[in-house]
Amino acid sequence: MFSRSEEDHIKAIHGLLQDAGQAFTKDIAERLNTRASSVTDMLKKLAGKGLVKHAPYHGATLTLKGRRQALSLVRKHRLWETFLVQRLGFAWDEVHEVAEQLEHVSSEPLIERLDAYLGHPRFDPHGDPIPDRDGRMPERVTVHLSEAQVGLRHRLVAVKDGSDALLRLLDAKGLAIGRAFILAARQEFDGSLQLTWRSGGCDLSAQVAAHLLTVPDPA
Amino acid sequence: MFSRSEEDHIKAIHGLLQDAGQAFTKDIAERLNTRASSVTDMLKKLAGKGLVKHAPYHGATLTLKGRRQALSLVRKHRLWETFLVQRLGFAWDEVHEVAEQLEHVSSEPLIERLDAYLGHPRFDPHGDPIPDRDGRMPERVTVHLSEAQVGLRHRLVAVKDGSDALLRLLDAKGLAIGRAFILAARQEFDGSLQLTWRSGGCDLSAQVAAHLLTVPDPA
């Protein structure tokens, strides 16, 4: 239906609207490793196809049709990531590139069967929500670890804006998505945290904690 | 490394060399649904990259490098087909199109992990051999059903040159790849065959039988 480049532009716009509320030409170009002029060309094209609303000099937004297409791509991307981690045993920080390719494989039955095969997962290995077939996102109340309550059990469900360095740090400390732990202490002096779990624990700086999203984990 | 179009050309040439011993411009164009002039362009390009030997007016062959690339594509195609049938539950005649896309996803670790996940299958759902990482094909002694011995157990392992109509016919008779049966009778008059298996059986015309490859199936 749409070319790979068209799809990547739509997804980039959607991501920027989510993250920043606005999608400017320069930022789209940066995400896609292209030049602003190339993005302008594509914005015109996508506007012509009714996927994008282009306000020249003021960025782009998605039409309903564009948003639907974006959510379908996000769905495919996150389902493939889930497959790569859960079934093929990739680490959660190794899967993005490949999913970036797989998301463009075009087949409704494929993606629906994959979804079923994975047991209709609601969140991907990075803790990001997977839209359903109709583009509805599962909801979840998350708390930044920096604001989580000391003494209670929590579960790490997502890493916000995770650089590779951050992911490596978490890996080294044995802290992965899905890990349940008790927030044992928060130092008043520097906001650093102490986590404990069955087989271990770790200390985290406030800078790291600011990137971590948790849910309360009773039981 | 190579574009989708380059890869599809290489695979088409390889397939023609296998099937017919020669790969002429017109036949390549026919396989890829393009025109002969487009194929000529691509042959020059691939010759320039050292993948193809182009003898103008006399067709194309593959260099060692080209053959290796072709086998890698065949490997990916057949592993994906196996995944689609064995894990996602597609029927064997529904998977070709999607595998045609998936084979172009570029990631060594992906394909090696997929191979392991599937248990290093040696044949795809159509009974075709899956090259290993080094391009070696598993071997198997097959017998055309038309020449198989009456009264013995055989197993259907491949359908040669199967049109959609043929596949549908087999489907309707309950005859799938992997099916073990006893060749109960062969009519002298028209060469038609009678097959029986635990839960049923069927009759086949000589024309159909000529497309079916079997292996002896003791036990």
Add this chain to the structure above:
DNA sequence: CCAATAATTTAGACTAGCCTAAATTGTGCC
């Protein structure tokens, strides 16, 4: 209020991959 600056768009060019139409080549038959 306007001049400097940053963002954006426009203009013009290039490549990959495809096409049609015309020219060329190989082949096999009289």
Add this chain to the structure above:
DNA sequence: GGCACAATTTAGGCTAGTCTAAATTATTGG
């Protein structure tokens, strides 16, 4: 041998997607 015909290549043209450089627009600090 040469003619007819099919296959192939060449010539020329188109679109999608990218780029650089130039022109344009929005913004903002003095």
